[in-house]
Amino acid sequence: MINRRKFIRHSVLSTGAILLAQNLNARIPSTNSFPLVISTWAPNVKANKVAWEVLANGGRALDAIEKGVMVTEADPDDTSVGYGGLPDRDGNVTLDACIMDELGGCGSVMCIENIMHPVSVARLVMEKTPHVVLVGRGAFEFALKNGFKKENLLTASSEKFWKEWLKTSMYNPMDTMKHMKQKRAPGSIDNHDTIGMLAMDVNGNLSGACSTSGMAFKMKGRVGDSPIIGAGLFVDNEVGAATATGVGEEVIRMCGSHTVVEAMRYGKSPKEACQLAVERMYKLRKNNLNDMQIGFIAVNKSGEIGAFSLREGFNYCYRSGEGLDVVNDAEFLLKK
Ligand code: ASP
Numbered sequence: 001m002i003n004r005r006k007f008i009r010h011s012v013l014s015t016g017a018i019l020l021a022q023n024l025n026a027r028i029p030s031t032n033s034f035p036l037v038i039s040t041w042a043p044n045v046k047a048n049k050v051a052w053e054v055l056a057n058g059g060r061a062l063d064a065i066e067k068g069v070m071v072t073e074a075d076p077d078d079t080s081v082g083y084g085g086l087p088d089r090d091g092n093v094t095l096d097a098c099i100m101d102e103l104g105g106c107g108s109v110m111c112i113e114n115i116m117h118p119v120s121v122a123r124l125v126m127e128k129t130p131h132v133v134l135v136g137r138g139a140f141e142f143a144l145k146n147g148f149k150k151e152n153l154l155t156a157s158s159e160k161f162w163k164e165w166l167k168t169s170m171y172n173p174m175d176t177m178k179h180m181k182q183k184r185a186p187g188s189i190d191n192h193d194t195i196g197m198l199a200m201d202v203n204g205n206l207s208g209a210c211s212t213s214g215m216a217f218k219m220k221g222r223v224g225d226s227p228i229i230g231a232g233l234f235v236d237n238e239v240g241a242a243t244a245t246g247v248g249e250e251v252i253r254m255c256g257s258h259t260v261v262e263a264m265r266y267g268k269s270p271k272e273a274c275q276l277a278v279e280r281m282y283k284l285r286k287n288n289l290n291d292m293q294i295g296f297i298a299v300n301k302s303g304e305i306g307a308f309s310l311r312e313g314f315n316y317c318y319r320s321g322e323g324l325d326v327v328n329d330a331e332f333l334l335k336k
Contacts, residue, residue, distance in 0.1 A: 033321030034200040034303040037064060040245040040295065042327045043078065044195050045317045047071040051199055052319045061199040061207035062101045062123075069097075069119040069209045072195040076155045080193040083116055084155040085213025087162050088220050089171060093153040096212050096227035097122045100235035102205035106132055108227040109139040114150045119211045121148065122227070132229065136221075165217055173219050194226050196233060196243025198299050206299065208233050208241045214248065224248025230258035240264040240301055242274070246294035246310070254281050260298050270298035271306025271331070278308050278333050295330055310334060 035055035037048045051068030055061070073082030080086070087093045097118035098108035107126025109118050110133060121143045125134050134142055144150065154162075194212035201207075210233045212226040225231035225248035232248065234257035235241040242260035244251045251257075256277055263273035274296035281294060295309035297316045307316045307330035314330040 034204060035061075035064075035202050036299065036303055036305070036318060036320040037068065037197065037199040038297055038299055038305050038316060038318035039068070039195055039197040040243065040297055040314075040316055041193060041195065042315045042317050044068075044072055044197070045319075045325050045327065046075075047195060047197060048317055048319045048325065051197065052323075055199060055201055056323070058202050061201040061205050062099070064199045064201065065197045065207050065209045066099065066119055066123055068197050068199070069195055069211050070117050073117050073119060073211055076157075079158055079161070079216070080213055081195050081211050082118070082213065083151075083153045084158055085153065086158050086216035087154055087213075088222065089166075089169070089217045090220050091154065091159070091162055092220065093158070093213055094220075095153075096214055096223055096232075097210060098227040098229055098233050099123050099126060099207070099209040100229065100233055100241075101126070101207045102235070102237040104237075106229045106235075108133045108229060109143075110135040110223045110227045111221060112136065112139040112143065114153060115140060115143045115148050116151050116153065117148070119209050121146070122209070133227070135223075162217065169217065194224075194232070194245040196226075196245055196297065198235070198241045198243055198297065200299060200303055204301070204303075206235050206237050206241045206301070208235045208243055210243050225251035225256065228252055230255045232257060234258045234261045236261050236265070238301065240270065240273075240299055242270075242277075242296055242298040244294065244296050245314070247292045250281055250285060250289065250292065250294055254284065256281070256294075256296060260296050264298065264300050269306055270300050270304050271308060274298050274306050274308035275331070275333070278310050282310065282333055297330075308332065312336075 037051040047068040051064040054064035076084035094111045095118040099122045100106045107122040196210045198208040210226040242257040259277045260273045295314035297307040317327045
């Protein structure tokens with residue numbers, strides 16, 4: 001069977017031109033041109049495409065990333081984000097998302113249910129409230145008041161997967177972690193998870209967003225890194241932006257995305273900054289990271305991009321001033 005990741009590398013791509021697979025590594029720019037959009041995980045080329053339309057028309061990075069992330073949130077086949085996301089151990093689809101703009105604005109929703117586009121609710125938290133985070137019922141009611149519809153997000157196939165899991169589950173959080181580790185085992189062909197998206201618009205302004213249904217079969221109320229400003233996402237328009245995917249507990253422990261941006265502030269390239277964050281995590285936590293995956297992507301103010309992960313298997317996709325989609329495997333720390 002063809003490996004999904006390889007298939008995407010060979011077949012993706014874009015509106016106008018196609019980058020041949022053998023050229024991909026050669027084409028990773030050390031200095032990118034902007035506008036640009038970069039997302040975690042290869043299947044998010046479809047989200048980049050929509051974000052790109054906004055950017056190519058001179059739109060704001062904030063609008064681009066919201067529109068882009070909405071594509072993945074509405075995709076029933078993506079079982080890690082939005083509609084079709086795998087539920088918690090009680091069968092509830094609970095979603096986490098956050099957003100940051102070029103002005104230091106940020107908004108987040110945690111554990112929101114029955115709302116298809118948490119990224120847009122997070123944007124409204126940023127723009128219409130004096131707060132940064134709304135959770136659970138409060139986030140849901142805020143969404144309804146702002147015109148969002150209540151929707152059932154548990155698809156038949158996600159429900160089936162959950163019911164299968166219930167048969168063998170000991171209903172124990174440690175087992176859930178084990179399940180997630182297996183899901184993210186190196187070589188997994190279906191390893192796309194949270195969407196983290198970063199964009200730079202024609203004015204050189206940065207924004208970012210993150211959206212996820214989090215860890216499948218998690219404890220009720222569990223929140224990962226994705227909606228936590230500084231963990232799953234951080235944007236500093238003077239320096240750069242970063243976002244994370246993988247086991248959120250580990251990313252929260254070391255304020256992952258903030259760590260990446262601070263490393264860029266002190267001179268590291270985006271790739272070096274992502275690597276520094278992964279190495280720091282590994283140094284602190286190596287006995288607890290068996291089989292886990294954690295990955296970062298980053299962009300700096302010059303439009304350079306980079307990525308790095310703990311293990312093999314993390315990939316990312318971007319589209320830049322050349323108007324081409326590129327999918328690439330991240331470099332990683334733990335070689336076999
Ligand atoms: N980081 C997300 C979380 O822990 C999940 C993921 O990226 O796979 O909720």
